[in-house]
Amino acid sequence: MSNKEAWGSRVGLILAMAGNAVGLGNFLRFPVQAVQNGGGAFIIPYLVSFLLMGIPLLWVEWAMGRFGGRYGDHSTPFILDNMTKKKLWKYFGVFGIFTNIGVMAYYTYIESWTLTYTIRSLKGDFLGMDLASVGQVFDKYVDISGGVNFPVLALGAFVITLVINIYILSKGLSGGIEKVAKIAMPILILFGAFLAIMAITMGSTGRCVDCDSHIGLNFLWEPDYSSLKNPMVWLAAAGQIFFTLSVGMGTIQCYSSYVKQKDDIALNAMSAGWMNGFVEIVLGASVVIPIAVGYLGLDWVKENAGFDMAFKTMPYLFDQWGSVLAIIAGVAWFGLLFFAGITSSLAMGTPWMGFVQDEFNWSRKKASWTLGVILFVLALPTIFFYEYGVFEEYDYWTGTVSLVVFALAEVILFAWVFGMDKGWNEITHASDMNVPKIYRPIIKYVTPVFILIIFLASLVKPEGGDWAAAFAGNWKLDKGSIIGNIMHIGVDSSWTTSGKLTKTFFIDMSRLLLLATFAALALMVGHAAKLRNLRKKENDK
Amino acid sequence: MTNSALILMIVVQLSVAFITGYFFYKVLRTPPRQEPDSYSENDDIPSSERADPID
Secondary structure (H helix, E strand, C coil): CCCCCCCCCHHHHHHHHHHHHCCHHHHCHHHHHHHHCCHHHHHHHHHHHHHHHHHHHHHHHHHHHHHHHHCCCCCHHHHHHHCCCCCCHHHHCCHHHHHHHHHHHHHHHHHHHHHHHHHHHHHCCCCCCCHHHHHHHHHHHCCCCCCCCCCHHHHHHHHHHHHHHHHHHHCCHHHHHHHHHHHHHHHHHHHHHHHHHHHHHHCECCCCCCCEHHHHHHHHHCCCHHHHHCHHHHHHHHHHHHHHHCCCCCHHHHHHCCCCCCCCCHHHHHHHHHHHHHHHHHHHHHCHHHHHHHHHCHHHHHHHCCCCHHHHCHHHHHHCCCHHHHHHHHHHHHHHHHHHHHHHHHHHHHHHHHHHHHHHCCCHHHHHHHHHHHHHHHHHHHHHCHHHCHHHHHHHHHHHHHHHHHHHHHHHHHHHHCCHHHHHHHHHCCCCCCCCCCHHHHHHHHHHHHHHHHHHHHHCCEHHHCHHHHHCCCCCECCCCHHHHHCCCCCCCCCEECCEECHHHHHHHHHHHHHHHHHHHHHHHHHHHHHHHHHHHHHHC | CCHHHHHHHHHHHHHHHHHHHHHHHHHHHCCCCCCCCCHHHHCCCCHHHCCCCCC
16 A cells, blocks of 8 residues: 555644535535525525534544545545445445546536636726626637537636646645645635625615615525425425535545544534535625625526626626726635635545555556546546536536435445444544434434435426425426436437437437446456455465 | 514524534644554554454
């Protein structure tokens, strides 16, 4: 084993783990989800999901990681393998590498947008532009052209961002990732706090009848308890907990596997998990929606709230504050997104690093630059075929479905196969806090059922999310359900039309590419298992 | 803002900020554990001494 990585300090570990969780979603996905799911009522299922699913999964993943580290394992295939005699489990562990590689490929592309936009904001490129022009800048940047995309500048920025990531990864945990987290996290919180204060103190701008940031805040926080009866709101809240905590990915296990056996994980998990919650609920909820409502009104936000607001709308909104503040706010906004992005993408790189260093004795340098090549190849289809839905396809399978599948598998393994007695001992071993005993039955029964419901509901979601009609016998699958996606329900499933390749063709090809990636990783895991057996036999002689 | 929205926002945001601060303060205030005396209690198990998988 050539893997000699270690964390330099406890605070560094917590900031890196919080940085792993804090991502673009904290500032973009959370407020949009809240807007689309009943405003203030969304926070109630969100907090319930955090308590019943998020916290248990955090403890389970931290415990699994430290357990794996005891045996020199730093990636999920062999962490899972060591927890059971059933050899099949290590192939579930492949998800813990596959998900990260798949997500990191397109995530680094978005990260590169934030880097470019930080520089452009600093240069004052958006000063004096109207809303449509700001939107056109983005469309031009990613080369929205109605066909294959060749965004030269964006491609260059992506390569630079990828190289930055790979270089930091090649410097190791304490020399690279931890140093970045210690700088990035405080700056991110500072930038977020500045923008949140600006948004909260903005009030009415007089641009329209309801152009008031307080109306935006009111919409986000007005409790509409009737929406609690809607299962779709609960699903959305539970889904957000998955994304925001980065559970079900394998990154937490990887980071935690470098924690010393004598050190706590329970308090560390809570500190990092709640820090992410702070960034999301306190800062994330107080920036995009209030500022957008302040200048564009509530109706506009309800109709247009989405991920691309970050790039197509925010520069225009900052410009309304005057040129100096516009530059400062632009740098703060895109800078915090870049820091949020890079601390997450670095975490996504570590499972691969741990895997090849452990199993194939690769050096840190070889492991990181190989990852760079894989990511570059995997990212190209998302860049060139952005308009054909390849980007969304990666996000759906690697960043959504895989998370739920792996989280379900790992919690069943931990609570039912490994056993709750040993599992609870792992969580509470060397703990610096009293772990509430109520979490023992929650981890064993509630969390697996919670995740199973999310998975099944996503698998066979009825059309329009109309569960009442579905249970009454009219169960027509929604095109957004997992089965609906696989079967191309509601879309033309042919690969060509009038001699031209269709969107379905590119989507199916991207699925094949992702499947091939998973299969290649599974083969590597199988080969690594054989090498382990050979090494064991040699040592036994 | 309506009173109910304002109250919910303040209660939730203050609670989350307080809990975050409490856990981070606890981390900072907890002294590091002493290194165990024996080698075996301290370090990862070398591959040559790897135990059979736990069932």
